[in-house]
Amino acid sequence: MRDTRGHTRKPGLRLWLSGGWITVLVLAALLAPWISPHDPLAQDLFAGRMPPFWQAGADPNYLLGTDSLGRDVLSRILHGARLALTVALIAGVLTCLIGATLGLIAGYYGGWADLVISRLVDIWMAFPPVLFAILLIAVLGTGMTSIIIAIVVIDWTRFARVIRAEAMSQSKMDYVASAQVVGRSRLGTALTEILPNVLPTIVALLTLEMGIAVIVEAILSFVNLSISTDAPTWGGMIAEGRTSVHQAWWVLVFPLVALFLTVLSFSQLGEGLKDHFDPVLR
């Protein structure tokens, strides 16, 4: 047993790298108004498509270059991080709360509660998620609240399914029976015996969900269904960068890299934290 665990035993580097990037991002998002070298919306048509600093013809004022309208790419990425992280945090937590609660109820209580929740999840998951999101936004109108609602409405099923399965296997464990033997109530057992044991999974899923929320937000921005069109969002920047990739690759690549690193970091952070939350592995 001890041998097979060996691989997961050292969360070290993975946790540090992913945690580090997220921390940098959070700081950047919080401090964006102060540390951004330029107004992310300020256009300067004479300084359009300036390359990043190390290339010939660069302006040192624009570290990561400018887009076709002369807006500073770095400033836009920093401000975009604000929106991305806000959405990730709120949508992630809400999705987690709703999904995990329903999953826990279905998995532990079983019976008709499980029947109702499971069928609901099945039906829900039959909708194609992106179409579903676009439809929702079309009804709700664009804006951050709509994006968050869309993500929660679509993705709670992910939590519900995984947590249900996990809670089901936990509820067959003898320590749940032993809680019953000493007369603990159903709700008490769910909270003290089951919940702590599914917590690592919840944490891993939560961070994963945050990454997914970042992607969904980017996708919606990409198809112009996010916030107003000129607000700096990563998805919006990627959409704009795509049209001029041959003339100014940096407009596309930098937000793409930021998006990629963020999503990767969220999922890695989850895996690392999961081990950390588990006393058996710790």
Next chain:
Amino acid sequence: MSFLSIQDLTVRLRGKAPILRRVSIDVAAGEVRALVGESGAGKSMIGKSVLGTLPQALGITGGRIILDGEDLEQLSPRARRQRIGAKVALIPQDPLTALNPSRRVGPQITNRLVDILGWSRKAAEARALELLAEVHIPDPARVMRAYPHELSGGMRQRILIASAFAAEPKLIIADEPTTALDVTVQKQILRLIAEMQQRHGTALLFVTHDLGVVSKVCQTMSVLYSGMVVEDTNVREFFASPGHPYSAALLAATPKYTDPDGSLTPVPETVIRAVEEEVAAFDREMEGAA
């Protein structure tokens, strides 16, 4: 000349903590040797070292394994696998997980013959049918087409025994083959293993924690504690008078319903301390030599 000769085998966890401490064990052709010990004694690791199936974190750091005159460590991985495939087979502990639940029984027996030993499919199937009959499975043709979950635990273990003997190996490693079974089924399976072993003249390395089982099927035995062989003897001698205080205590702790007061005696602290001290002294000597 022993068929299998393990000499000073040392296995360590990540190159550090010793799991096996200079274990030497010989198994002659046709011999049935027990490897006895409690959990953590490293008895299964010996079989795994021979088969080359040690967990990743464990590695052989010293000693030799000589199979049929060839030092396995000197062979290329490919040649090693080939020799093992042709000469050694395994009867695993858990008949439930050893068979793939989503495939029929027949191919699971014949595939090894076809893929590793290059038999024709027809010959392999004929051989499988013959073997299933040999392990007293009624209606072998039907069982070949069955899925593992349709068969009882004892039946599955019979299939694994048939499969182990299929390629006429010279050595079979049985790793706690009856631990998962009811005692009445265990009896049938042990007798089957003994019967097959005698008929085929196969050497058997029988890993178990149960001295009762040892006394029924084995001729010689090695008692392990903490990866160290504390006693190497023949079975009759052992049960008449165990040669090491730890093995004597182990025997006294083994339940024996015909002797309720004389059996199930806890292993005394002093014995544990003495054997721990022996292990520590051995380690010091080993470090000194290295």
Next chain:
Amino acid sequence: MSDVIYDVKDLRLSFPDMSRKPILGPAPRIEILKGLTFQIPKGEVLGIVGGSGSGKSTLGRALIRLIEPDSGQIDFEGTDITHMGEDDLRPLRRRFQMIFQDPLSSLNPRRRVGGIIAGPLRLQGLEGIDARVNEALDMVGLPRSFASRYPHELSGGQRQRVGIARAIALRPDFILADEIVSGLDVSSQAQVLNLLEELVRELGLTLAFISHDLSVIRRLCSRILVLYQGEIVENAATADLFAAPTAPYTQELLSAIPLPDPDQVWV
């Protein structure tokens, strides 16, 4: 009736067989317990023996009402608990406890030993919890410092002692022990059995000891119930059963046990 702690009459229990469930409609039921009738007198150590599928664990779990029987009757100290709801059972639960087979799965891996033993005490509203936890640890021969350890930091034998400590801390009248030594090495097996023997004597417990191993049962139990495919095939005092087993299944069971003795006739 006061000297009988459990009075079981025609106990029947079945489970749905999901492996034979038709695509539509309910699964057929498999009968696990087929009408069991027996009593457990106060202070008795009853061994329940049987192979896999004999229903011995199901019977145990029905006795302490972890599962509800289909029909028949279970009286615990004169109270009919056969179909009692969880709320009514709660005050009774303190009086019948259980020790589980696999201590690793019956001890919540996320809680420390002290918390595991204290949990039931708190739940039952007892006072002086720390003192009771310490006392329980003393009784099972574990150092008090173990209260701050996690289950996975203990050896198999130590874990099983924690399981025993949790059960006896409530000072129950009856304890069900389900295969509690089958996962242990013989050396710790003997220690746990000795401990159990001692506790039964000191605390005046009534014990039902479920096991597949007649050798272990002989050591501990005064009376033995042999189950085979959901039915009681023999119910006899230990000495009588070993002297002259009457049921064919008991005879088969006895003759199948491999004694640590090369001279045993074993054919």
